[in-house]
Amino acid sequence: MKPFRARLTFILMALIGISMIGTGFTMAHLFKSSHIAALEENMSREINLLAGTLEFVDMDASNSIPYYTEQAEHIAKLLDSRITFISKSGEVLGDSEKNPLEMDNHANREEEIVAAKEGTGRAIRYSETLDRKMLYVAERVTSDHGFDGYIRVSMGLDAVTEGLNRAWMIMAGGLVILFLAATIVSYKVASSMTSPLEQITRVARRITDLDYDARVHLKRKDEVGQLATAINAMADSLQAQLKTIRDNEDLLQSVLDNMTGGIIMINADEEIALLNRASERMLDVSNSEMAGHSYKELKRHYELTRLLEEGVSSKEPLHEERSIYNPRERIVRMDAVPMIQDGTYRGMLFLLQEVTEIRRLERMRSEFVANVSHELKTPVAAVKGFAETLLGGGVKDEKTARSFLQIIYDENERLNRLIGDILELSKIESKRVQLDCSPVHIIEFFDSVLGTISKVAEKKSISLNVEVPEELFIEADEDKLRQIFMNLLSNAINYTHEGGSVKVYVKNILKPDGSENVQFTVTDTGMGIPKKDLPRIFERFYRVDKARSRSSGGTGLGLSIVKHLVDLHHGVISVKSDLGIGSTFIIELPLLQEEKAD
Structure with missing residues (x-):
């Protein structure tokens, strides 16, 4: 703006100089003309005077x-x-x-x-x-x-010329003084005109550089003041619009980032325009790397790329499921819709929804129904078979008849236990079970549990030992805690040979974050669990030795119930086992139960 000020000052000075020079020449011409005219009039009068005298x-x-x-x-x-x-x-x-x-x-x-x-x-x-x-x-x-x-x-005309020269000298001196004064005035006028324009220009540049807080501070009512007011109003409007745009962008970005489903947007040039976080995690790629590149560069996901290509080429809605591996298998449902704006095709939008867990739960539900049907069918068939034999009169011996009735009774008991466990597991999984927590004195708790189960251990000559700190308390639901250890100890006794031992160790441990847990360890000297079966022992109806489980009266749901009850107490359970040596179940529960979101 300073060169503009200099140019404006120069222009004003030039205009003033030209005007002054023009005025000088005009005045000189008028002075000469008027002087000569006066001389002519005077000389004419002199002639008239001579003519008369x-x-x-x-x-x-x-x-x-x-x-x-x-x-x-x-x-x-x-x-x-x-x-x-x-x-x-x-x-x-x-x-x-x-x-x-x-x-x-x-x-x-x-x-x-x-x-x-x-x-x-x-x-x-x-x-x-x-x-x-x-x-x-x-x-x-x-x-x-x-x-x-x-x-x-x-x-x-020497006198006229001499007078004119004197007038020129006087006028030139006056013009110089006037020109200097005009120069100062011109500079001040130019400054008064350009200074606010410079300020407006600086503010306009700051606004161009996205500094929408910039404002012009001028209190004038002329055109420059009106321009400053217009610039400020424009900045206010831009700032408000930008805030709205940013808020909308933040909201949209938050929606995209927090969507559980993946979004892939492919533009009309068949280039990836957008990948949200879910799709980045799902495909193990980043939006910054893939944006602007062809979707065909997702070639390691062959099935997915084929579906993308099918959707892009057809430009029609698409609904399919495919498996991708990254590194484990994932089942992904893809929904594709064309993006049409004002009748113009803008690209394709793909929604990726991982349904692996849904399909796994569906399989589990199907397997559960099949297992329940199978488990129920066995005792029902036994009851029916022995009952039909008795009703048919085929058994005359009273001792044999009593044994048949005992079998019917045992199978009926097993059927009741199975139905009870299924109902219990169903309540736990449906989150209909609420914890009723209270302080539990652990040594008294295990005295009560061992008093209930010790007779079963005595029949197999299995020793039961518990090592618990004398004054250790835990906040828990005592009934659910009893259910956990009754299941664990019953399994330990059932799968331990006669003359073996089952031990329970309890200790208080301090975690790195300062919180306290109580660790329960249940160890037996039973047959052990094969390593291949360890990951699945907490599944419903999963048995390591199916024949022995049924003969011992087990339902196959005990450990699954234990796992769910431990989770309900915000704890963790793990297992270690050596085949032929024994198994160890380790449970860690918080010393105090805190409110935690499910």
Whole structure:
């Protein structure tokens, strides 16, 4: 803006200078014209005065030339001008500067020609006689004493030029002073005009650089003030619009980032325009790497790429499921819709929804139904078979009949246990079970549990040992805790050979974050669990030794119930086992139960 200020100052100075020079020339011309006009008027009056006072003689007289020459010289001294008497025919009768006899005929002089026509003639020309520029005024004069011609008064313009030069000097000095003053004024005027414009320009540049807090601070009511107000209003509007845009972008980005489903947007040029976080995790790629690239670069996901290609080529809605591996298998449902705006195809939008867990749960549900049907079918078939035998009268021996009835009774008990476990597991999984927590004195708790289960252990000569700190308490649901350890200890006794042992160790442990847990360890000397079966032992109806489980009266749901009840207490359960040596179940539960979101 400073060069603009300099240019504006220069332009103002130039305009002022040109105006002043023009004014000077005009004034000089007017001064010269008015001065010459005044001289002409004065000389004309002098001629009229001479015509009225001079004694004329006959031009044809022999003494006319000496007479008029003498008169011309005398008058010239009085008027400080050159006086010339000229006849009507142009002959010089007398002149104050030169011998008339040596002078040319003046009939063709401009002033005489005009005077002949109008009575008074004026002219300015160079005089070769006097070697300078002269002003001539001639008038036609007629006298009764024989004079009929012209009286001409002339004077040099040196005085006019000298006066004009003095005027020029005075004017030049004044113009210089005025020009300097005008320069200062011009600079201040330019500054007053450009300073607010500079401020407005700076603010406009800051707004261009996305600094929408910039404002013009001018309190003026002229056009510049109106411009500043308009700039501020524009900045306010841009700031408000930008905030709305950013809020919408943040909201949209938050929606995209927090969507559980993946979004892939492919534009009309078949390039990836957008990948949200879910799709990045699902495909193990990043939006920054893939944006602007062809979707075909997702070539390691062959099945997915084929579906994308099918959707892009058909430009029609698409609904399919495919498996992708990254690194484990994932089942992905893809829904594709074309993006049409104002009748123009803008690309395809693909929604990826991982349904692996849904399909796994569906399989589990199907397997559960099949397992329940199978588990229920076995005791029902046994009951039906033995009952039909008894009803058919095929058994006459009372002892055999009683054994058949005992089998029917046992199978009925097993059926009741199975139904009870299924109902219990169903309640736990459906989150309909609420914990009723209270302080539990652990040593008293295990005394009660062992009192219930010790007779079963005694029948197999299995020793039961518990090591629990004397004053250790835990906050838990005592009934659910009892259910956990009854299941674990029952399994340990059932799968331990006669003469073996089952031990329970309890200790308090401090975690790195400062919280406290209680660790329960249940160890047996049973047959152990094969390593291949360890990951699945908490599944419903999963049995390591199916024949032995049924013979022992197990339902196959005990460990699954234990796992769910431990989870309900916000704890963890793990297992270690060596085949033929025994198994160890480790449970960690929080010392205090805190409110946690499910």
